[in-house]
Amino acid sequence: MGRIAAEQLTPYPPGIPAVVPGERLDGEVLDYLRSGLHAGMAVPDASESRLERVRVVALRVKALERILLPALIEPPSVVRFASVTGRVAAQGQREER
Numbered sequence: 796m797g798r799i800a801a802e803q804l805t806p807y808p809p810g811i812p813a814v815v816p817g818e819r820l821d822g823e824v825l826d827y828l829r830s831g832l833h834a835g836m837a838v839p840d841a842s843e844s845r846l847e848r849v850r851v852v853a854l855r856v857k858a859l860e861r862i863l864l865p866a867l868i869e870p871p872s873v874v875r876f877a878s879v880t881g882r883v884a885a886q887g888q889r890e891e892r
Contacts, residue, residue, distance in 0.1 A: 797819065798820055798852065799819055800814045800820050800849065800852075802841065804838055804840065805839065806827075807836065807838070807839060813828060817852075820849065825849070829846055
């Protein structure tokens with residue numbers, strides 16, 4: 796529970812996905828799917844037909860946030876840009892004329 800699904804889980808009937816890849820798994824949806832299996836419902840797209848295991852994304856979201864968010868939030872230390880004259884200057888510095 797709390798992990799991110801790496802597979803789609805579509806109970807049949809009704810044939811509507813209960814879990815799609817990228818969705819956070821919780822106890823309610825897993826209980827629904829497992830109770831449905833015991834009642835005769837099928838989950839044909841599950842990697843394991845009895846749902847004892849569900850494929851999930853390897854990294855937990857918190858670990859992924861620790862890796863990706865700093866790169867997305869912190870600006871690069873030096874950003875270079877070219878002026879209309881073609882000279883290159885660092886951000887925050889004036890171009891010499």
